[in-house]
Amino acid sequence: MAILTVSGLRKSFGANEVLRGIELSVAERELVFIIGPSGSGKSTLLRCLNRLEEPTAGSVTFDGREVTARATSLNRLRRSMGMVFQSFNLYPHMTALDNVTLALRRVLKKSRAEADALGLAALNGVGLAGKASSYPNELSGGQQQRVAIARALALDPRIVLFDEPTSALDPELVGSVLSVMRDLKARGMTMLVVSHELRFAREAADRVVFMDAGRIVEEGAPETIFSAPRELRTKAFVAQLIR
Amino acid sequence: MTAWQRFLETFFKPEMLAQYWPSIAHGVLVTLEIASAVVLTGLSFGLLLAGLRAYRLVPLNIAIVVFVDVFRSLPPLVAILIIYFGLPGVGINLPSFVVLWLVLSLVLTAFAEEIFWAGIISTPKGQWEAARSTGLGFSETLLFVVLPQAVRLGVPPLTNRTIAITKNTALGTVIGVGEILNQATAAQSFSGNATPLMMGAIAYILLFLPVVAVGRWIETRFQWRRA
Numbered sequence: 100m101a102i103l104t105v106s107g108l109r110k111s112f113g114a115n116e117v118l119r120g121i122e123l124s125v126a127e128r129e130l131v132f133i134i135g136p137s138g139s140g141k142s143t144l145l146r147c148l149n150r151l152e153e154p155t156a157g158s159v160t161f162d163g164r165e166v167t168a169r170a171t172s173l174n175r176l177r178r179s180m181g182m183v184f185q186s187f188n189l190y191p192h193m194t195a196l197d198n199v200t201l202a203l204r205r206v207l208k209k210s211r212a213e214a215d216a217l218g219l220a221a222l223n224g225v226g227l228a229g230k231a232s233s234y235p236n237e238l239s240g241g242q243q244q245r246v247a248i249a250r251a252l253a254l255d256p257r258i259v260l261f262d263e264p265t266s267a268l269d270p271e272l273v274g275s276v277l278s279v280m281r282d283l284k285a286r287g288m289t290m291l292v293v294s295h296e297l298r299f300a301r302e303a304a305d306r307v308v309f310m311d312a313g314r315i316v317e318e319g320a321p322e323t324i325f326s327a328p329r330e331l332r333t334k335a336f337v338a339q340l341i342r
Numbered sequence: 343m344t345a346w347q348r349f350l351e352t353f354f355k356p357e358m359l360a361q362y363w364p365s366i367a368h369g370v371l372v373t374l375e376i377a378s379a380v381v382l383t384g385l386s387f388g389l390l391l392a393g394l395r396a397y398r399l400v401p402l403n404i405a406i407v408v409f410v411d412v413f414r415s416l417p418p419l420v421a422i423l424i425i426y427f428g429l430p431g432v433g434i435n436l437p438s439f440v441v442l443w444l445v446l447s448l449v450l451t452a453f454a455e456e457i458f459w460a461g462i463i464s465t466p467k468g469q470w471e472a473a474r475s476t477g478l479g480f481s482e483t484l485l486f487v488v489l490p491q492a493v494r495l496g497v498p499p500l501t502n503r504t505i506a507i508t509k510n511t512a513l514g515t516v517i518g519v520g521e522i523l524n525q526a527t528a529a530q531s532f533s534g535n536a537t538p539l540m541m542g543a544i545a546y547i548l549l550f551l552p553v554v555a556v557g558r559w560i561e562t563r564f565q566w567r568r569a
Binding site for chain 1: 491
């Protein structure tokens with residue numbers, strides 16, 4: 100059963116068309132990896148899904164609801180679509196726990212005690228219960244990104260969108276974030292991941308999508324895309340990644 | 343009489359100190375009242391206007407920018423004189439301390455709005471996106487995520503600006519507000535001695551030195567902990 104269906108999705112910034120008709124569907128519990136050269140529209144695609152960017156044309160259906168419809172409650176939709184950013188975007192003036200519980204308290208109107216309990220559970224899930232009262236600046240990049248993941252998970256989303264979650268991290272910190280993502284996958288979370296972590300894609304992804312110049316060029320199982328791609332462009336890109 | 347004695351006679355004459363300290367003390371009280379009222383209204387309205395400006399409603403923003411630019415360029419003394427001596431002509435009589443409070447509040451509002459606004463626009467876009475992606479609405483994001491950061495960024499420039507504007511309470515002397523300078527100049531002209539002016543100067547320093555110190559403390563306190 101597809102939980103997310105994208106069809107005919109287009110996005111232009113002025114005269115610059117970044118997405119040129121995207122067709123994509125993601126099944127429940129599936130981990131879909133999106134790869135492609137920079138400027139190919141991967142991040143924009145992700146950001147159109149929860150309407151951080153407004154699509155120019157096309158439709159996105161999520162969990163039976165039309166995302167782009169006027170009547171759709173955007174804030175409710177976003178609660179069930181977690182998002183993790185390349186630059187973490189933690190709130191610097193709040194502790195890790197408050198970062199995680201802000202939406203629980205302000206959007207879901209949970210009491211402080213209830214929100215804290217949920218927040219601690221989420222932090223525990225990413226191995227950071229001990230850092231609950233630390234401020235983002237006191238945490239390493241890997242820890243910050245795990246807090247950001249906990250922030251998305253605390254709202255109990257149906258899908259999590261990862262926008263290059265490890266690109267801003269020092270190499271030795273990447274592993275801790277990937278291991279949290281591996282756990283998530285094992286728990287059956289639906290995930291859409293823009294990333295260049297090839298090894299992780301090979302072992303964890305159900306499907307890899309290759310984008311170039313605003314289009315999906317090719318998609319398939321990780322082994323197929325990485326070892327025997329059909330398209331020349333995919334072949335060239337993958338060769339670069341591996342080297 | 344030595345030069346040193348003459349200096350003391352002019353600026354620190356004991357009889358003058360004894361005679362005029364009550365009126366200077368009264369002036370301190372008046373200055374304190376007006377200054378705190380100005381800080382309170384100026385900073386809160388400044389924050390309010392900056393917050394409203396974030397909604398980017400074109401007519402409102404034009405009004406805010408015009409207001410801010412006018413009160414940042416107009417010398418407060420001119421505004422004080424216009425309101426105090428002009429408004430009675432159209433039948434509005436405001437007490438002098440109200441005029442002083444109003445003008446200084448407007449000026450502080452204008453500067454504070456610009457400082458808070460600078461804080462709002464220098465808060466990274468990613469902060470908005472992170473908050474919005476967890477389902478927070480625009481107003482909630484502004485209130486809980488962006489404004490707290492904007493206020494922290496604004497504290498150092500605000501401290502200086504607030505001190506500069508509250509010191510302008512001395513302008514009240516030209517419309518007869520009984521603040522420190524007014525008491526001191528009155529006493530000086532009665533006595534023909536500069537001691538009351540010196541007392542006024544000392545009173546200002548005693549009053550504002552702690553404010554400067556508190557400002558410095560807030561600056562360090564308000565920076566969120568860094569690794």
